[in-house]
Amino acid sequence: MEEKEVNQCQIQEWYPKFKSISIKTHIHELPESFIQYLLDDSGPFLLPVSISNDDALPNRIHNPEEEEDYQVPEGSDDESEQPPPPPSFPELELKVKESIESLGGAVFPKLNWSAPKDSAWISSTGSLRCTTFSEIVLLLRSSDSLIHDLCHAYDSCNNMSSSRPPNFFLALRKWYPSLRxxxxxxxxxxxxxxxxxxxxxxxxxxxxxxxxxxxxxxLIQQFYEDNVHLKFESRNYTFDVYVTKDERIKVLDFNPWGAFTLPLLFNWEELEQSPREGSNDVELRIVESQCAVRPGLKTAVPYDYLDTRPGSGWDQFLRNADEELQRQTRSFEAGA
Incomplete structure (x- = not known):
C-alpha cells in the first residue's frame, strides 16, 4: 500500500467529490496546538476552558469561593508546582459552534480517517452524538483509536516517509437519530x-x-457502477454505505485496502483473489443466524479514565450521566 492510497481516504480529500451522495459535513483544519493537546498525557486530563458558560467545565471548578483551593500563596515553597492554566481554543470553538447550529444542533465528529467510536462509553447517551464543543473534545481526547490518525496512519505503507500527515482536520457530520x-x-x-x-x-x-x-x-452494485466506479482514484480500497428507508444510498466513508481496515465477514486472503474480468458475481455476506454474530472489537475502557479528579474526563462523564438521569426522571414525572 502506498501513502497516496492512504491519503486519498482522508475525509477532506474524498468528501468534496462525493458530497452530493454523502452525509452533510463541515470540515475544519485543526491548529497544531489542539493536536498537541490531544496527544498530551503528561498531566491530568482537563477539558478546554469554554468561551461561554454553555459549554463550561463544571461550575465548581470556576466558583470563586472554591478557586482558593487551587491557589498557592505568593512566596510559598509549592508555588513552582502550580498546574498550568487549562487550555483554550476560542477560534476553533466558535467555528465548531457555528457548524453544529448549521447542521441542525447535533453532530458526530471524526478526524482525517477515524471516528472516536471507542470512546462513546463516556457520553451520557452512549453514542457519538455531540451538541457542544466540550462534548466533541471529550470524545476525541478519550479515544485510543484516534492515536492511529495522529501517529500511525502510514505504518502499513511500503513507502512511508512520515509518521503523520502535515495537517489534521475535524469533520463534523450531521447526526441522524433514526439511522438503522x-x-x-x-x-x-x-x-x-x-x-x-x-x-x-x-x-x-x-x-x-x-x-x-x-x-x-x-442495489449496492448498481450504486457502485453509477457513482463510485472510476471516480475514486485508487484501484484498491473499501467504502461504507448506508441504505435509506426510501432505498437511496449514501457514502459514509472510504478506507484503504487491507492494513487497519477490518474485512468484517470476509478475510483479506479471499478478497485478495483476483476478480474475474467482467464478472458480476459479487457476494453479499450477512449474519444469517443468532449463532453467527461476531464479538465487538473495541470494548476496553481507556486507562486515562481511571482519573476521577474534578475536571477530569471521568468526572465529566459522571456529571453527564447524572444530568441525563435527572432529565429522564423529570420526563417520567411529567408523564405520570
Whole structure:
C-alpha cells in the first residue's frame, strides 16, 4: 500500500467529490496546538476552558469561593508546582459552534480517517452524538483509536516517509437519530472491481437482511457502477454505505485496502483473489443466524479514565450521566 492510497481516504480529500451522495459535513483544519493537546498525557486530563458558560467545565471548578483551593500563596515553597492554566481554543470553538447550529444542533465528529467510536462509553447517551464543543473534545481526547490518525496512519505503507500527515482536520457530520445499523454495509473494491459486500454491524443478527439480501446486493452494485466506479482514484480500497428507508444510498466513508481496515465477514486472503474480468458475481455476506454474530472489537475502557479528579474526563462523564438521569426522571414525572 502506498501513502497516496492512504491519503486519498482522508475525509477532506474524498468528501468534496462525493458530497452530493454523502452525509452533510463541515470540515475544519485543526491548529497544531489542539493536536498537541490531544496527544498530551503528561498531566491530568482537563477539558478546554469554554468561551461561554454553555459549554463550561463544571461550575465548581470556576466558583470563586472554591478557586482558593487551587491557589498557592505568593512566596510559598509549592508555588513552582502550580498546574498550568487549562487550555483554550476560542477560534476553533466558535467555528465548531457555528457548524453544529448549521447542521441542525447535533453532530458526530471524526478526524482525517477515524471516528472516536471507542470512546462513546463516556457520553451520557452512549453514542457519538455531540451538541457542544466540550462534548466533541471529550470524545476525541478519550479515544485510543484516534492515536492511529495522529501517529500511525502510514505504518502499513511500503513507502512511508512520515509518521503523520502535515495537517489534521475535524469533520463534523450531521447526526441522524433514526439511522438503522443493519442498513450499513462495507464494500470491497479490488482492481476497480467490486469484489465483496459485508454487513457492517456484525455483532447482531437482523432477520430483515435475510429477506432483502439479493435486492440489497443489486442495489449496492448498481450504486457502485453509477457513482463510485472510476471516480475514486485508487484501484484498491473499501467504502461504507448506508441504505435509506426510501432505498437511496449514501457514502459514509472510504478506507484503504487491507492494513487497519477490518474485512468484517470476509478475510483479506479471499478478497485478495483476483476478480474475474467482467464478472458480476459479487457476494453479499450477512449474519444469517443468532449463532453467527461476531464479538465487538473495541470494548476496553481507556486507562486515562481511571482519573476521577474534578475536571477530569471521568468526572465529566459522571456529571453527564447524572444530568441525563435527572432529565429522564423529570420526563417520567411529567408523564405520570
Amino acid at each position: 445499523p443493519e442498513m450499513e454495509f462495507r464494500c470491497f473494491v479490488r482492481s476497480q472491481c467490486l469484489v465483496g459486500i459485508s454487513q457492517r454491524e456484525v455483532t447482531t443478527f437482523y432477520p430483515v437482511l435475510l429477506e432483502k439480501k439479493n435486492y440489497l446486493k443489486q
